[in-house]
Amino acid sequence: MPLKQNVQNVKPDWSQLFEHHGDDLYRFAYRLSSSREIAEDAVQECFVSCLKSNPLATQIRGEMRAYLFGAVRNQVYKALKRNPQPPEAKPILVQPDQTSEVFAALQQIPESSREAIVLICIEGFSYDEAARMLDVEPSALRVRVHRARRQLKEALGIEVNSND
Amino acid sequence: MTDLQLDQALKAFTIPPPRPEWRHQMRTRLRPNPWMRRLAVAGLAACAALGAAFHDNKLSELSFGDDHKRVVITTRVDPVYSKFNWFRLAGSVTTGKDWTTRKLYDPSSETAFGYETRALPLPGGRFRLEFQALREDPRQGRYKTYRWTSPDSIPSPVDIAPNEKTTVALSHDGNSKLFDELQIVSTTEPISVSMRKEPLRIFNPRLFEDGKQIVDLKGSALSGKAIMILMPGEKNLILRLDTGKKNDYLSVGWVEGNTLEIDIEDHHYRLESSEKIGDGPRQQVFGLSKSNDEPKGPVNLGTRD
Incomplete structure (x- = not known):
């Protein structure tokens, strides 16, 4: 609301x-x-x-x-x-499935990446809003989110494209 | 896994819910009740001063003593989530020649409560902690009454070894309790570790007013975020290095090395310590003068959060 x-x-x-x-x-x-x-x-x-x-x-x-x-x-x-x-x-693994693996991986990536992906991809803040909150430029935040996704995939053992 | 699937997996993870009592406590405390809000705001100011720690039932820590032993008083709450109930309190310790006065102030009810204590050395390196009631006349002073809310009696003397702890119940509100944990830190070093953490530290204090010595507390030491010069029947001067968000403090002087010098209300005060008082080379001191309507008595020094 x-x-x-x-x-x-x-x-x-x-x-x-x-x-x-x-x-x-x-x-x-x-x-x-x-x-x-x-x-x-x-x-x-x-x-x-x-x-x-x-x-x-x-x-x-x-x-x-x-x-x-x-x-x-x-x-x-x-x-x-x-x-x-x-x-x-360690997170309480209430769901022994892929979501808990992803959550565990989220805890392994750096704080700056974690907060970026949580704010944008989970909480649904716009890049402008989240950038203000984190005191960074929106463009820098886009890079962070991109990097965070790649780090998450790496933590999950998913092959990452060099283009990613 | 695509980015979309990754995001969906992140969102799908079920976060363990907070404890029901946490939610209840938050709702109770944030209820738009003017009295409650005033209480909360007063408490929150004290909270900032007290520097409440996460995952800890500690509200504040003060210490007093001399070169050989220090009594560290840690005020705690039980349960930890009842910090909200007690944030309104501010605490102080006033060291005297013999007894040390421990007071907690509740601004919402204008009451103060606490006790007096002293640590006597025993053979074998142990100490006896003795307690007595506050000696102030309950009809005097800004704080109208001094009271023991729990228990209604003074604790019996207790013999403890260095680093051993004993507790003194202070108050309770039905759902939670407030208590002091007393621990004697005996050290061969002149300053205990806990004392070093405090921004202002005074050892063997001597206070001069316009060049005339008015306090000599040789053998005593005090430390805290603020130093108080207590002038019964006249005023209390509260001195800090950092005022935080308190905007009623004025720059009154400097602390440099072993000396703190201030000019306030047409008087010059010099406080001397046998060791360095602050951490920096020369730091500004901010002061506040408050009336003291206690019965006339000797000038004393104290600390507060």
Whole structure:
């Protein structure tokens, strides 16, 4: 749901935003960290920071959803920095099939590639939105996503075309 | 596998859901209730000050002691997800000649609670930790009442070895509890590792006001993110190197080597330490003056988060 609060001079309703985006943010954090604990903490700390600064909606650049994803991303990396070996370093393989292999491969590629492919290919952000979030040029992000796909395939043992 | 299949496989992976209690806690805390929000905001400010850690029930850590032993007080919550309940608290430790006062402040109810403690050396390298009630007159001061919320009694003395831990219950709210974990770090090094981490460290402090010595705490040491000069009945000066988002602090002076010098409210204060106070060569000091309506008493030093 595209919340247009960013064009109104009001305080965002964090409760409502959690209801709309909480699950997506949690899943995003989990994909980056492969840890339920870090994912829960990252979302909690994101809203903690938002409540603390409680910015006006007009002070938030871009869409609220992108703002929250960016905040959660920062919290995940803070947590990973503090705990390089998260408690659930290996993903919980609830599906012994190809999807779990792909997810496991996702955890093996570099962070910059992982966040690029998650934001674009899973969360559905536009290149412009995700580029703003990651503070890179859209063209650089395209390269990252392309590289991430190749790295994923390599991690999965899939032959990669030299043209890829 | 095509790019499309790869993307579909990525999306199809089922993420383990968050714990139901997490979702419940988040909803409760974010509910648009003005009182709750005020509480949360106050708590969040304290949270930033306390530097809450991930995957840890630790809220804050303070220490006091001398060259031979330091008592490290770690405030913790149980369960870990109840940090939200206690973020509103700010803590302080005020070292005295004999007893050290440990207080926690709850701005929402304008109360302070805590205890006084001291560590006495025992034969064999052990220490006895003794506790007593806060001595402030409960009718005095900005914080109207001092209270023990749990338990309603002062802990008995406890004998512990260096690095052994003991806990003091502080408060509970039905679903969670707050407690201090006390550990004595005995070291032959003059500064313990935990003290080195703090931005401001004062050893054998001596404080001068307009050239006249008003505090001499030889044998004591304190460290923290902020140093407090406590002037009962007059004012408290809170001094920091980094104000974060606190915009009510003003640049009042400098810390260089073993000396911290500030000018505030027409007075010049010089705080001397037997060892280097900060980390940098010369750092700016930011200060804030708050009224202190406690009964008149001797000037003291303290630390806070």
